[in-house]
Amino acid sequence: xxxxxxxxxxxxxxxxxxxxxxxxxxxxxxxxxxxxxxxxxxxxxxxxxxxxxxxxxxxxxxxxxxxxxxxxxxxxxxxxxxxxxxxxxxxxxxxxxxxxxxxxxxxxxxxxxxxxxxxxxxxxxxxxxxxxxxxxxxxxxxxxxxxxxxxxxxxxxxxxxxxxxxxxxxxxxxx
Numbered sequence: 448x449x450x451x452x453x454x455x456x457x458x459x460x461x462x463x464x465x466x467x468x469x470x471x472x473x474x475x476x477x478x479x480x481x482x483x484x485x486x487x488x489x490x491x492x493x494x495x496x497x498x499x500x501x502x503x504x505x506x507x508x509x510x511x512x513x514x515x516x517x518x519x520x521x522x523x524x525x526x527x528x529x530x531x532x533x534x535x536x537x538x539x540x541x542x543x544x545x546x547x548x549x550x551x552x553x554x555x556x557x558x559x560x561x562x563x564x565x566x567x568x569x570x571x572x573x574x575x576x577x578x579x580x581x582x583x584x585x586x587x588x589x590x591x592x593x594x595x596x597x598x599x600x601x602x603x604x605x606x607x608x609x610x611x612x613x614x615x616x617x618x619x620x621x622x
Contacts, residue, residue: 448600448608448621456594456618461604462496464593468574469500472544472591480504482541482568486559487511489548492605492613493576493593497546508536510559538566548606549577549596553587560587577601577618594618 456464472481480503485494487509498507543563550556556573563571574591579598596618602608603615612621 450602450612451599451620451622454617454619455596455601456604458616461593461617465493465497466500468591468593469497469502472574473500473502476503476542479542480506482506482508482536482538482543483546484536484538484543484563485509485546486548486556488613489605489607490546490576493548494546497574506536506541538563538568540567540569542570543568543572545571545573547573547575547589549579549601550575550587550589550592551579551582552584554584557585557587576604577606 481501483494483498483501483505485491485507491509494507498505545556545559545563547556550573560571560573572590573587575589576593577596578589578592578594579596582598597620599620600608601618601620602612603618605613606618607613608621612619
């Protein structure tokens with residue numbers, strides 16, 4: 448696999464969109480404290496940059512070890528350990544915002560949301576940097592979307608291919 452020379456979204460476009468998302472989230476949660484839950488590993492850069500634009504008191508945590516594997520016949524949810532949150536992160540009774548790098552089939556995120564509902568958040572919303580609605584296998588819609596992207600293996604800005612390219616400040620894809 449080689450890296451495409453096409454830039455899907457530039458560093459400037461990403462920065463402008465995150466600023467707008469931060470303002471929208473701030474407006475919709477005005478006067479409230481929120482808990483922001485980043486899904487590792489792909490969302491770490493997005494979460495860091497996004498939360499700098501949210502002007503609300505917040506607690507930030509991470510969910511670890513959530514992944515799905517695709518095969519020709521099914522998508523399987525895999526947890527390398529049990530569903531774990533960073534230490535002392537509170538969900539019960541909070542306005543919880545899940546921050547995800549990419550929403551593809553939706554199977555993993557739907558399962559994660561279902562499991563998080565067991566912790567009884569006051570509200571639950573999803574913010575994804577990238578959305579591929581044409582690939583959806585379950586009925587899940589994010590509340591906040593950075594960009595829609597084509598059906599390609601997108602890398603950069605936290606997203607990887609075999610552990611590489613997370614550090615790119617723009618979005619591109621592998622061919």
